[in-house]
Amino acid sequence: MLSALAIANYRSLRQLVVPLAQLTVVTGPNGSGKSSVYRAMRLLADIANGGVIRSLVREGGLSSTLWAGPERFSAAMLRGEVPVQGTSRSEPVNLRLGFAPAQAEDFGYAIDIGLPVPREGSRFNRDPQIKHEAIWSGPLLRPSTQLVDRKGGSLRLRGERSGSWVSVGRPIAHFASMMTEFADPQAAPEMLTLREQMRSWRFYDHFRSDAAAPARQPQLGTYTPVLADDGADLAAALQTIREIGDDEALDRAVDDAFPGARIQVQVTQDRFETLMHQHGLLRPLTAAELSDGTLRYLLWIAALLTPRPPALLVLNEPETSLHPDLLPALGRLVAHAARESQVIVVSHASRLIAALEEAAQGSVSLRSVVLDKRLGETRIANLDMGDIPRWEWPVR
Structure with missing residues (x-):
């Protein structure tokens, strides 16, 4: 660590x-330097490559x-x-x-x-x-x-x-x-x-969720213990968690955010597609039909429940496009990931930060780092x- x-x-x-703990939350107002901290960490990672x-x-x-x-x-x-x-x-x-x-x-x-x-x-x-x-x-x-x-x-x-x-x-x-x-x-x-x-x-920053986002399209499937940066292999990553990862944690994470819902990966020949069963609907929804926030949350599940946890996992503004009601569930998901990896979260969402502090109690050490600017x-x-x-x- x-x-x-x-x-x-x-x-x-x-x-x-910046002092770091098992779970570190970097926050502050707009323009305080949060993005610069994130980009500096990415530069450090680029050195090894x-x-x-x-x-x-x-x-x-x-x-x-x-x-x-x-x-x-x-x-x-x-x-x-x-x-x-x-x-x-x-x-x-x-x-x-x-x-x-x-x-x-x-x-x-x-x-x-x-x-x-x-x-x-x-x-x-x-x-x-x-x-x-x-x-x-x-x-x-x-x-x-x-x-x-x-x-x-x-x-x-x-x-x-x-x-x-x-x-x-x-x-x-x-x-x-x-x-x-x-x-x-x-x-x-x-x-x-x-x-x-x-x-x-591993770094994750602003998953795409627009109509043409790769995560909405069926993709060729292969074992995927690490979700791609753009989330294109979402279905394969979810199925990999199901087969060689923590499938119970996957089900809990989906139900925590969407009570009564469950995820299924449909395979047509070599193509994998994410389906979501929701309470009250007669058929599952495909990834192409999901709302931006729902799709982003599924991407965070695939990233954070990876069967191959990294030494360090850095998340930049994971709350983007998520409804505030989803942030407590996301906080619990991040705290769960921090049991296996050191996690740094860059965020300005007070509700997510509060959820992280609550979820971390008694399970992982948490450090809050609040940035501001003086004379630039x-x-x-x-x-x-x-x-x-x-x-x-x-x-x-």
Whole structure:
């Protein structure tokens, strides 16, 4: 389990360390930085798949994603005595992301992304580069706990002798992470372990429910323990839960939201189609006939009752298009998933948050993180400094 998420200089997140529990709810008003926290976590996951630089480019490049305010605020700026203005830069341009584990035997990770040293005649002088990566054991990075260190193109691993380092001869490209360029199970087993853990992270964000949504169409069926991002394999995912997952939890989740209803998966040759039997109707409704909210709720059932729980499950505004009466049932479903996976929910629906708090009591630990903004910077409004985990960035 992760104990903290750290983000620096990404959009409105100038310096943010988010404490994490088994179930963490990130909330706050519109524009407070919730979406930036979610997108930062997706960037972290992209590192393990070799796509973090491409993801930054899709967001408009490093210049577009960097914190747009001053490097630091003076006391007079914070008191409103003088306008916010730029200061002399003391650090190189950097966007930093990282996380810490809750257990001493698990691994933490941090990455520092910056701009290249300008080269005359090059057209790539604004192309993001990975400047530094580090892996360590335990909740806090210290010289004694660091296991892997990458600076520029150079990589070194902790040696067998106490305090010693062993350099890896092959240089790493500036646009590639060490996580994908070097994965030796003997020389660096912690890197391989961490990479596979990060690759298991799962994100769900705004399922489609329009008339042309893939989830409404019959699809070729195969065992589907993990629902696709777009929900296209909904019927196969529900049938997989029925056959190799928790079919009783599936029935309970449907009945909890729609009393007396039940789900059936109809198979015509190779095509799977979701049918919903509802009390009082003479025939079941197909997925194409379901309301947007009903279809979205079935998609959340398929995602959260996965027979293959991930290490980390991140849900962005799961309340979208759901009737408020469905939110208590969704809260119970999310709390059930948090027994098997660490779950982070980004939401501004007070009724869902209340349902999560009620459902988590006595079953999983819950942490509420309320964000707000001051002078354009996202901060945690409901926690004291003593509640924020200590964090140390690796030095370039």
